[in-house]
Amino acid sequence: MKNVFILGLTDFQAGELQTVRGAENYTFHSLLDYDRLVGAQDIDFHGLLEAARQQLREFDGSVDAIVSHWDFPTSVIGPILAKEYGIAAPTLESVLKCEHKYWSRLEQQASIPEVVPQFASFDPFDDGALQQIDIPFPFWVKPVKAHSSNLGFEIRSEGDFTDAIQQIRAEIEQVGDAFNEVLKMVDLPPELENAGGNTCLAEQFVSGTQAAPEGTMFRGSYNAHGVFDMHKDAAGTSFERLDYPANSVPETVQQRMIDLAERYLRHVGFDNGCFNAEFMWDQAEDQLWLIEVNTRISQSHSDLFAKVDGVSNHEVAIDIALGVEPSMPHRKGEFAVASQCMVFHDDDSIVTRVPDEQDIARLAKQIPHANFTLQAQVGDRLSELPNQDSYRYVVGILYLGADDRDQLVERYNAAVDSLPFEFEPVPAA
8 A cells, every 4th residue: 555645635635536546555644734734824834844744754654655736835845845755746946936926937938938928026015116117007916925816916006006015015924934934945046136935026917818737747758638717707806717628718729838838847847746837818819828837736626637537636646756657537537527616705704604514415416426615614704714815705615517518507506506605794893
């Protein structure tokens, strides 16, 4: 039996792991718990790293594989531990060249400049920062490292910038200080001398249809095993759902995305790991824009792969860690299409009711293989939940499969109608 350690493993993901071919030959272990590794607002990077090391040292058996599928700090803890145990993984430097948004843009500019929007780094604690940004309104601002889309803002005026900076200053160090600790572990280029973890990035506003290829690089061999549609809400600010397989952009455009991701990953020296890359396609101009490259499988994709292709994408991550050529089956699942759908609440509120176990069981009986995970509990204030964006609040996530996209929409509407959430306004200060 091989011992496979999954950083921040949840009960839902433990079920997905059982779809992996040869799962009977693996014993899966959670390396640190989700709440400590992913759910915490403030990150004690060295504390988490040492806790993971201690857990592995105390394990009575072989450590055969370590798999990461969450954002920072998981995304860097995994490669660090893998190197210490002689497990195949990307180098920390190649990961940070993707994780640090400004460093990543510099490397993209050097390798795939045709898809890089205009960008500029700035110090959010500098009162004159706006005058240093030579990008016309509207543009985006975001920290070089943050939870998900947290602290990302669309800036249309000087007032927008002032409001965004106030919130960024209050919260950026929750992640930025920990990210600085990781940056100390590699040699940084001169361009990053004044662009540490508490730096921000301004970027040209781009629009279009968003899609994301996911794949692997193993011993220099590159492969993409799926492309996802990434649909935003009507306001264009929050991701509403992920659909698999993609059909919002032509296959020729999907292939261009795949080829561009390969050029970039080879440029930064990324190997023996998984990736997913987010692109925007402006159909009118036939212009592709690269949003970001993530150096891991996406846990958001796992159930969708299982529904359509028959196995979770954890399979390729495990294969690579074990030194085995990764491969995914193609369209061997029960459904033709699948979707991860967000259940939103728009206003900052106090949660007074959430679906209980009976509600969720009823949903699973009503819609074949529907899965639902709660992102909020009774008593929570939505603005205080971890890993939320700055515009809307995700209170639950639905995973659905269907025979076609029309049936997906029908099942989504039926599911949302059946899930009882209730809220009350936040008390006045």
